[in-house]
Amino acid sequence: MVSAPVSGRKGGRGLVIRFESVSKKYPDGTVAVDRLDLVAPSGAITVLVGPSGCGKTTSLRMINRMIEPTDGRIWLDDRDTATVPTHQLRRGIGYVIQHAGLFPHRTVLDNITTVPELLGHDRKRARRRALELMERVGLPPHFAKRYPAQLSGGQQQRVGVARALAADPPVMLMDEPFSAVDPVVRAQLQNEFLNLQGELGKTIVFVTHDIDEAIKLGDQVAVLQVGGRLAQLAPPAELLSEPADTFVAGFVGRDRGYRALGFAGAGRLPVRQEQVIALGAASGEARDAAEGGWVLVTDAAQRPQGWLRAEADADPPPSTPAEPVTEAQLNLGGTLASENATLREALDAALSSPSGRGVIVDDSGRLLGTVTASEVLARIEQQRAAGERSTQGGES
Amino acid sequence: MIQWLNDPGNWTAPGGILDQLRAHLQYSIIALVIAVALALPVGLLIGHTGRGRWLVTVANAMRALPVVGLLILLYVMLAPHIHGKGDTVYLLPTEIVLVLLAIPPILAGTVSGVENVAPDVRDAAAAMGMRGSQVVRRVELPNALPLVFSGLRSATLQVIATATVAAYLGLGGLGRFVYDGQASQNYAERNAGAVLVALLAVAADLVLALAQRYTVSRGVSGRFPRGRTSEAADGPGGGDLRGEGGGAADGPPVTAETPPSPHTA
Amino acid sequence: MRLLAVDSSPFGMFDYFRQHQDEVLNWLGYHAWLSAVPVVVGLLVALPLGWLAHRYRWAYPPLVTAAGLLYTIPSIALFVSIPSIIGTQILDPINVAVALTVYTVALLVRVVADGLGAVSADVAQAATAMGLTRRQRLLKVELPLAVPVIAAGVRVAVVANVSLVAVAGTIGVPNLGQLFTTGFQLSVGSPYYPPITLGIVLCVLLALAFDLFVVGATWLATPWRRAVSGS
Ligand SMILES: Nc1ncnc2c1ncn2[C@@H]1O[C@H](COP(=O)(O)OP(=O)(O)O)[C@@H](O)[C@H]1O
Ligand SMILES: [Mg+2]
Numbered sequence A: 001m002v003s004a005p006v007s008g009r010k011g012g013r014g015l016v017i018r019f020e021s022v023s024k025k026y027p028d029g030t031v032a033v034d035r036l037d038l039v040a041p042s043g044a045i046t047v048l049v050g051p052s053g054c055g056k057t058t059s060l061r062m063i064n065r066m067i068e069p070t071d072g073r074i075w076l077d078d079r080d081t082a083t084v085p086t087h088q089l090r091r092g093i094g095y096v097i098q099h100a101g102l103f104p105h106r107t108v109l110d111n112i113t114t115v116p117e118l119l120g121h122d123r124k125r126a127r128r129r130a131l132e133l134m135e136r137v138g139l140p141p142h143f144a145k146r147y148p149a150q151l152s153g154g155q156q157q158r159v160g161v162a163r164a165l166a167a168d169p170p171v172m173l174m175d176e177p178f179s180a181v182d183p184v185v186r187a188q189l190q191n192e193f194l195n196l197q198g199e200l201g202k203t204i205v206f207v208t209h210d211i212d213e214a215i216k217l218g219d220q221v222a223v224l225q226v227g228g229r230l231a232q233l234a235p236p237a238e239l240l241s242e243p244a245d246t247f248v249a250g251f252v253g254r255d256r257g258y259r260a261l262g263f264a265g266a267g268r269l270p271v272r273q274e275q276v277i278a279l280g281a282a283s284g285e286a287r288d289a290a291e292g293g294w295v296l297v298t299d300a301a302q303r304p305q306g307w308l309r310a311e312a313d314a315d316p317p318p319s320t321p322a323e324p325v326t327e328a329q330l331n332l333g334g335t336l337a338s339e340n341a342t343l344r345e346a347l348d349a350a351l352s353s354p355s356g357r358g359v360i361v362d363d364s365g366r367l368l369g370t371v372t373a374s375e376v377l378a379r380i381e382q383q384r385a386a387g388e389r390s391t392q393g394g395e396s
Numbered sequence B: 001m002i003q004w005l006n007d008p009g010n011w012t013a014p015g016g017i018l019d020q021l022r023a024h025l026q027y028s029i030i031a032l033v034i035a036v037a038l039a040l041p042v043g044l045l046i047g048h049t050g051r052g053r054w055l056v057t058v059a060n061a062m063r064a065l066p067v068v069g070l071l072i073l074l075y076v077m078l079a080p081h082i083h084g085k086g087d088t089v090y091l092l093p094t095e096i097v098l099v100l101l102a103i104p105p106i107l108a109g110t111v112s113g114v115e116n117v118a119p120d121v122r123d124a125a126a127a128m129g130m131r132g133s134q135v136v137r138r139v140e141l142p143n144a145l146p147l148v149f150s151g152l153r154s155a156t157l158q159v160i161a162t163a164t165v166a167a168y169l170g171l172g173g174l175g176r177f178v179y180d181g182q183a184s185q186n187y188a189e190r191n192a193g194a195v196l197v198a199l200l201a202v203a204a205d206l207v208l209a210l211a212q213r214y215t216v217s218r219g220v221s222g223r224f225p226r227g228r229t230s231e232a233a234d235g236p237g238g239g240d241l242r243g244e245g246g247g248a249a250d251g252p253p254v255t256a257e258t259p260p261s262p263h264t265a
Numbered sequence C: 001m002r003l004l005a006v007d008s009s010p011f012g013m014f015d016y017f018r019q020h021q022d023e024v025l026n027w028l029g030y031h032a033w034l035s036a037v038p039v040v041v042g043l044l045v046a047l048p049l050g051w052l053a054h055r056y057r058w059a060y061p062p063l064v065t066a067a068g069l070l071y072t073i074p075s076i077a078l079f080v081s082i083p084s085i086i087g088t089q090i091l092d093p094i095n096v097a098v099a100l101t102v103y104t105v106a107l108l109v110r111v112v113a114d115g116l117g118a119v120s121a122d123v124a125q126a127a128t129a130m131g132l133t134r135r136q137r138l139l140k141v142e143l144p145l146a147v148p149v150i151a152a153g154v155r156v157a158v159v160a161n162v163s164l165v166a167v168a169g170t171i172g173v174p175n176l177g178q179l180f181t182t183g184f185q186l187s188v189g190s191p192y193y194p195p196i197t198l199g200i201v202l203c204v205l206l207a208l209a210f211d212l213f214v215v216g217a218t219w220l221a222t223p224w225r226r227a228v229s230g231s
Helices: A056-063 A086-091 A108-112 A114-118 A123-136 A141-145 A153-165 A183-200 A211-217 A236-241 A246-252 A256-263 A283-289 A343-352 A373-395 B002-006 B008-012 B017-049 B054-064 B067-081 B088-115 B119-127 B132-168 B175-183 B187-215 C010-019 C021-055 C057-072 C075-086 C093-117 C121-129 C134-169 C177-186 C194-221 C223-230
Strands: A017-025 A031-040 A045-049 A071-076 A093-096 A171-175 A203-208 A220-225 A229-234 A276-278 A294-298 A304-309 A336-338 A357-361 A367-372
Touching (some): A056 A171, A108 A123, A108 A141, A108 A153, A114 A123, A153 A183, A220 A246, A229 A236, A256 A343, A343 A357, A343 A367, B002 B008, B008 B017, B017 B054, B054 C194, B067 C134, B175 B187, B187 C075, C010 C021, C021 C057, C021 C194, C075 C093, C075 C134, C093 C134, C134 C194
Parallel strands (some): A171 A203, A276 A294, A336 A357
Antiparallel strands (some): A220 A229
């Protein structure tokens, strides 16, 4: 019996998927999956990640029996999938693929209602639910009558997700669903997907070759090695901090230390008060308030707008002291970090700021103060020391 | 010729234009119905399973046979064994040739239509829990329709043309005027027959083009109303819209693998 | 008086051929000539027309529609109407040649236009970026890459022509089609197969020979494709 490192969400509505020593050997002799043991807990996202050809797709497609295992069993809760007629099994499992695979001859609405139709559900209700789902995945209702060829890649992918969810299946399989869209849209789709999953609590198996995506989306991440061997199964933070072997360490990447900061809350950072001036104030004021040649400009509601260069040889050249500060003069380079940001975000805010001072804001975007990179690093050192002490304590 | 066409007697007399037009349509429709009934299901099956492609190759190779030769060969072979009344002795060999002729384009069109359905679309259909027959009826056939139609249209043209030649044997149809006019040196009648056959072929193609327009999904044919295209083309798949086609310019583009169908008669 | 082969079965065609050698070879020559010349002339006409339809968007729909319309007309209708259009005698083989040229043009215009258009946007842009003029791009990139598509169209045209020429035989134009009409006339009462099967066999062989010729010519004209398939 295999144990899952992540327990299912409380009240998760999905089934548990259990791989029991599953192997797949293709007729040409390729061993795509080798004695895989894996549990995808109910209501959680399990990500399968690994280099191209390591057997991710094969593993995923054995769940809905698009590929039959040559050995082993796959269980959905206490049902052996091999005992369920394939069409019946598949109608209960949502499936999303890279280019969505939408039916070109059917409208968006008809695409989404495909499975409810196959299941003989009431047409009216299926259509109502499809419209609801469109809204949930961020498609305006007037898209219902469009055809796939009239949609962009990102929009098609949203329809693909809605179609997979239409019959409310407890399990969703997703094979690199976001890798064919550009990075901006991909990030957007990922965020919306996480929100959606927060509401739905499906059991999801998600395949990707992108370790960043795996870490961002996974409740647990399974790293597969070419030859279909499971190299490590762990929550993302653990994968970064304790890679099981050199393969995982190599795959997770060189900047994993920096990425791991993305999982560590900054806690209460010692923010410093910052002298600010308001947009539209006289330029003379800026020169008086400047520190290190830069002054932070805010709007009337104390929300940071950008940095103003306040030196004599500034470029663009300083206006006369009486002239008001305009938006065009501001440097917009720095990122903002919120008060409960991760260490990674706080460090990035400091490193990207032209003044070297990272801007920290509260939830409504009002200025709290600034931090420098060395202050964030000090906090990192502090947390590391604390972490080491606690693990040493645990061992002794 | 205009005079000949303007003579109402030439239209309504027994064996006149109306009679021969009806006969021509009848021979053609019978052959096409049989050919579709045979070639469409077989083509869907070959396309769906990927097995039996050699049948398409054989059917295509048959296009090298000279139609007139085939027609006369079959007539000579069958005539001594047919003792029915009226036209049967001509009709049976002709219908066999017409069916044989109509099968290859319909079969080839259907098979490549199904094969052209994107693999991920079929995959999605199966993964959603469609049975094999459901995948064929709900996904493969609707997406193959443009190529099925282009096969059917080219079969129709060949059938109408060959039915004309069958008048040489003695069968009715508009070809009667061509051959009778030629034999009796009544060139007005002969030329009128030629024009009528040409008009019939164009009209039949037009009817099928209309049928195609109304049965093929806009999502497949790409006929979208203007101004309703995607506003946000944020990736591949966006803006891939084809304009309005029209008339004989319809149909998929020609490639090395899918050359247009030949005339054989 | 006609010499008839004793064997009236399909295999009597060998005897029939020996007895009518001169006549049959004469018909075969006509047949080959009538099948091939229209393809050559038709291709020469279709190339500029197809280029026009490819180069100017507005020209594509009218040209391709007109070609499609011409292609719908049954051959026998063309054979008998062309004399009254160009003022030739009805049995003049020129009629057949003109009619088949019309078909070949009708078939190939679209093939050439689509073939030239099939060059991927990447390749076309790379060619422009390398400084090729429109003319150079057409001659050095688009046309060579369209050769396989055009060749496929030419194969269809030439094989179809062999069958169409025989149709002209039914109205008396001298070619292998006369073997069929002869067989038909001699089959009154009981079947007389030799000329019919001989005609079919010769037509198929002729079509096959033309097809192989086009395939071979294409092979010679596209060395880059050999490199790919040979590896
Ligand atoms: N139908 C097949 N026949 C033979 N080998 C296959 C087949 N499908 C996949 N493979 C091989 O199995 C291995 C795993 O493939 P796959 O599961 O698609 O990998 P991934 O999705 O991780 O890129 C690869 O080596 C691939 O070449
Ligand atoms: Mg894969």
